[in-house]
Every structure is written in C-alpha cells, then in structure tokens.
Amino acid sequence: MTTAERPSIQVCAIDELSQKGHVVVKTADRPVVVFYNDGDVRAVDNRCPHLGFPLHRGTIKHGMITCHWHHARFDACSGGTFDLWADDVPAYDVDLRDGQVYICDRPRRSDPKTYGAIRLRDGMEHNLSLVIAKAILTLESADVDADAIVREAALFGAAGRDGWAMGLTILSAMANLRPHLSPHTAYLALLQGVRRTAADCAGQTPHRRRGHLETADLDFDRLDRWLRYWTLVRHRDGAERTLLTAIREASTPSQLESLLLAAATDRFYADGGHLVDFVNKVFELLNHIGLDHAADVLPTLCAQLAAARGGEELNSWRHPIDLVPLVNRAADRLSQVLSNSRPGAGWHGEVALAGVICGEDPQEILDGIVAAAEAGSRPEQLSKALAYAAALRVARFGTANEISDWVSALHSFSYCNGLHQAIQRCAGIEPVCGVLHGAMSVYLNRFLNVPPAALPGEAGAEDGALDDLPSRREDILKAFLDALDSQQQVDPAGRLVTRYIEQSHPVPQLIDTLTFAAVREDANFHTLQMLEAGVAQYHEWEGTAEGTHILVAVARYLAAHSPTPRSQLQTAQIARRLHRGEKVYED
Numbered sequence: 001m002t003t004a005e006r007p008s009i010q011v012c013a014i015d016e017l018s019q020k021g022h023v024v025v026k027t028a029d030r031p032v033v034v035f036y037n038d039g040d041v042r043a044v045d046n047r048c049p050h051l052g053f054p055l056h057r058g059t060i061k062h063g064m065i066t067c068h069w070h071h072a073r074f075d076a077c078s079g080g081t082f083d084l085w086a087d088d089v090p091a092y093d094v095d096l097r098d099g100q101v102y103i104c105d106r107p108r109r110s111d112p113k114t115y116g117a118i119r120l121r122d123g124m125e126h127n128l129s130l131v132i133a134k135a136i137l138t139l140e141s142a143d144v145d146a147d148a149i150v151r152e153a154a155l156f157g158a159a160g161r162d163g164w165a166m167g168l169t170i171l172s173a174m175a176n177l178r179p180h181l182s183p184h185t186a187y188l189a190l191l192q193g194v195r196r197t198a199a200d201c202a203g204q205t206p207h208r209r210r211g212h213l214e215t216a217d218l219d220f221d222r223l224d225r226w227l228r229y230w231t232l233v234r235h236r237d238g239a240e241r242t243l244l245t246a247i248r249e250a251s252t253p254s255q256l257e258s259l260l261l262a263a264a265t266d267r268f269y270a271d272g273g274h275l276v277d278f279v280n281k282v283f284e285l286l287n288h289i290g291l292d293h294a295a296d297v298l299p300t301l302c303a304q305l306a307a308a309r310g311g312e313e314l315n316s317w318r319h320p321i322d323l324v325p326l327v328n329r330a331a332d333r334l335s336q337v338l339s340n341s342r343p344g345a346g347w348h349g350e351v352a353l354a355g356v357i358c359g360e361d362p363q364e365i366l367d368g369i370v371a372a373a374e375a376g377s378r379p380e381q382l383s384k385a386l387a388y389a390a391a392l393r394v395a396r397f398g399t400a401n402e403i404s405d406w407v408s409a410l411h412s413f414s415y416c417n418g419l420h421q422a423i424q425r426c427a428g429i430e431p432v433c434g435v436l437h438g439a440m441s442v443y444l445n446r447f448l449n450v451p452p453a454a455l456p457g458e459a460g461a462e463d464g465a466l467d468d469l470p471s472r473r474e475d476i477l478k479a480f481l482d483a484l485d486s487q488q489q490v491d492p493a494g495r496l497v498t499r500y501i502e503q504s505h506p507v508p509q510l511i512d513t514l515t516f517a518a519v520r521e522d523a524n525f526h527t528l529q530m531l532e533a534g535v536a537q538y539h540e541w542e543g544t545a546e547g548t549h550i551l552v553a554v555a556r557y558l559a560a561h562s563p564t565p566r567s568q569l570q571t572a573q574i575a576r577r578l579h580r581g582e583k584v585y586e587d
Helices: 014-020 112-125 129-141 147-160 166-180 182-201 221-231 236-249 255-263 270-290 291-307 321-341 349-356 364-373 379-395 406-424 434-444 475-483 488-500 505-519 527-539 547-559 567-580
Strands: 011-014 020-025 031-037 040-045 059-061 064-066 073-075 093-097 100-103
Touching: 011 020, 011 059, 014 020, 014 031, 014 100, 014 221, 031 059, 031 100, 040 547, 059 073, 064 221, 112 182, 112 567, 129 147, 129 182, 129 364, 129 567, 147 182, 147 270, 147 291, 166 182, 166 270, 166 527, 182 505, 182 567, 221 236, 221 291, 236 255, 236 291, 236 321, 236 567, 255 291, 255 349, 255 406, 255 434, 270 291, 270 406, 270 434, 321 434, 321 567, 349 364, 349 379, 364 379, 364 434, 364 475, 379 434, 379 527, 379 547, 406 434, 406 527, 406 547, 475 488, 475 505, 488 547, 505 527, 505 547, 527 547
Parallel strands: none
Antiparallel strands: 011 100, 020 031, 031 040, 059 064, 064 073, 093 100
16 A cells, blocks of 8 residues: 555544444545444444445444344445345545554445446346446446446346346337436436336246257248248247347348338237337347347347237227228238339328328228328338327327226327337338238227317317416426326326427427436336337427427326326435435434
8 A cells, every 4th residue: 555545534543442432534525434343443434325324323243234224234344245235335444553543535446337237237136226226326427338237237137037028118218218318317217227127027037048040041031931920820939049040140130120020010919019119129229239139139029929919819909890801901902002102202291191090980091091102101101190190199188088098098109109110210011011000009099089188279278378387498397397296287287398399498308307207206117108209209290280299198198197106216316315425314
C-alpha cells in the first residue's frame, strides 16, 4: 500500500473503540461503522445493503455482522453476504497507527462491471428485485451499455424456462423504448423488463436444446414447408430442429423472420394474437442483443408455434358468421393480387381503409383490403391501416364495458403492431394474409365501441373543448400523472394528452411521461404491451391527427389500469438511494 493509499480518516483511539465496541464515522459519501471484535478492527458501510438499516444497531460475533432488521449476515472482513438477497456490504481498509484507528475514505470494491454482472445473475437466479435493481445501477454507473444488460437478461430468460415468456416480451419492449426516455424512466423501464424475465424463470424447467440437422442440402423453401408442417401437426421437436437448421443456413434475419411469420400466420390470429406479437418481439430483441444469439432465443418460440390455437378453432370465429371461408377466399384473392401487381407510390388511403376495417360487415372489410391492394397499396400500408384501426378500438373504448374487456382490444392492437413491424422488415405475400386475420379480430371487437367513446375535442365529446385544461407543458404533464393517482380517470387522461399535443409541446417528453406512468406501477404484461406498441405506432403517424389518436389510446389504457400499489417503484427508489449513498433510515 503506497502512502497515498493509506487510510486517512481518523476514527478514534484503539482503546476507546475496544471499550465502545463500535464507532460510526462519516466518509466522503456515506456513514461507516468501525467494529472492534475478538481483537480485530473492521469497517463497513453502516447501511445494510438490503434496505439501508444501520448496521451499528446490529451485532458482531466471531467476525460475522448480523443486521437486526431482516437478519442478513455479513463477513466483517470482506463485506461478503451469507444471504444472497441482501447483497455484499462495502468494506473499508483499516490501519492502526500510534494507537489510533484510521480508515480509507473509499470502500474496497472489485471491478464494478464484473461485480455488477455477477450480482445481476444472482438477482435473476434467485428472483430478487432489489438485487437486480442495484446491479443495474452498478452496471450503468460503470458505463455498461444498456443492450449488454438486455443481452444478459435475454440469454438467462431464453435458457431458464421451456418457451418464450411474457417477461422476454416486456424486456424487448422496454429495450425498444429506452432511446426515447430520460435516464430515470429508462432505469425503471429496464428494471421492469429484467425483473419480469427473472420472475418468469423462477421454479421453471429450463429449456432443453435440440440440435440442428447434420446436412447442408436443404434450401429455405423446403425448410419453410417443414416448419409449417410441424407447426400444423403440433410436433415441437420437429419444429425446433428445422428452425435450428434454418438458423445455421440463414444469411439474413429477414429469411428467418419470414419463415417464422409464415408458420405463425397459418393459423388465424394464433394464441389470441400473442404468437405473431412474440415473433415480432423476438426479432426486435435480436436487434438489441445481436443475430449471433439467434440459436439461443428463436427456439423458445417453438413451444408456442406447436401449441397455439387458431381462430378457426374457436366458436367466435365460426358462429353466428363463419369467418373462416370468407378469410380463405379473400386470402386467395389477396395473394393473387400481390403476386401480379407492382405497388407504386401513389396510394395513400390508410385512414380510409382503417375506417373500413372498423366497419360492421366482415365481407365488406375483407373486400376493402383486397381493393386497396388492387389500387396499388404496399403490404406495409395495409398493415399500417390495420394497426391504426386496432388503436381506434382502444381510443374509442366504452367505459361501460367491464375492465377485463380492455384486454380484448389490446390483443388486437399488439397483434396488428407486431404484424406491421414484421412486414416492414420482411415483406412477403403469405404473411400479409395475417392482415386479414387482424382485420377480423378488429371486427370481432366492434362491441367494445358500442356506443363509441368520442375522441377528446371531437364533436359530441362529453367534455367538449379543452380550454379548461392547463396550457403549460409542465402543468399538463403533472396533471396527467396526478390523474393516474386515482381510479376512473380514463377520459381525463385522454383529454390531457390531446391538450398537450394541441399546444404543440414536444412529444418526446410526453412519451417519457406516458412511460413513467406505466413503469412506476406494478404494471401487468398487457399494460406494458399497450405502451410500447402505441409509441411504435405513433412514430408511424407522427405529426398527424391519427398519431394523436394513438397516444390517446395509450393514455386511456394506462388510466384504466392505474394506480397499483407501486411496490416495484419503492424497490427501485431504495436501490437508487443506496447506490447514491443517501440515508434510508435515520438513527
């Protein structure tokens, strides 16, 4: 130890410390407790790393410190915990000189990147939200890229259970939102994704890897036929081996996505819309963690591919109107039109087509989609119109419906957004038929808009004009968050969002506030789906009335599911205060 590194904060005389048993001193950023035990002098951060309770109010015996709050135990020398849920307590070097006790002004710590990665893994393995939160803060303060944290969580989630999980969907969604967020909101969003991934793996059977086929004589057309066949006959092992072979042979991500999307859309609106959304999310996740991890994460979809039920198997799609033959005939026509046409740049009928999709007659809806293709619409324009129509179901959701009915509208919207994002990445004829399935899901949800809720500021809206609302940016955002502190604020939330945009305030700050409103809650899976899909679709319509309607849909959905106990927000705040060295408990 050099002279510059020697402990420099004087504590007290060794005789005084042996008499008192412990002394608390202040360092540059935190209180430190210095213990005398069995002839040894040890110094550690006085705040228990679990919840910050003062360790000097605990006990030390045989070199083991015990916090009396939750009985976490620590090695007094290294600070290492014997209870992994508590985290290690920072320890300080001690020096005895001329009968006086000195400590360093900074704790001993291993490399924060290594330590943070280890604790992130520990937190996920034991499903400990507070440990996860502190690990994220440690890694962020060490300038570890957020996508690297997402990668660790994604690989853990892919291996930790047998199948794609909702937590991985949330992780992907929060990673998509991060570039639009302020640092604090981004931290809360990332914590939501990582902790939900960990929770999904708790107590689950890990994924059992199958191997790819040992041949190089398979083209993608054959692999496509095989994957669709195994999906149809519900043979999970066959599907996974085929997919792993395709991953080995693929030269572009779009090849793999087209393969999976075709299999997922062979069934109508499979798994209540979740399957297509999961296909989209797994490729969005690969965009963050790298395509070289395709073999780790893509096979997690095979269980859902084989098990998903399609709309053609459900009573609601077959009675009182049998939608299946209508869709099949329209699909044949649509495939033929798209095969023979050369879409141009002259068609811009997305808003009008969305109005048709929100209609009352399924045949007219299907005819309208085919007619749009005949008029020169591009595949991504069809899916864009579809996603807007699905968003309108949420924006015009009648609050007389049961609270559970919001999820039906959400499922359609998340499916339509996922389909649109996928089609933009890999436009193909067969997956575009998923537009017809999405349109029928929007049709089946028509009862949710009977009568339709008026959009804020629209003629016939109960609250009329918006002049009674604040006009300053900060006041509107505060009023929005305040509104979501109470129940039954669906319509006021939509009005405040409309007012904000009407006043030409910057939308990025509104998106940050909408995200904060969601991630501060103990939000369910569907709420976070709605948020991310809504932001993605807003960017498709940015600066238009339709974009405003989409954000109104997001705001109304968030308000319908707020507030919650916000236990995870408290955990995140405790972790941040401990990380900053702030007091959590006063003595």
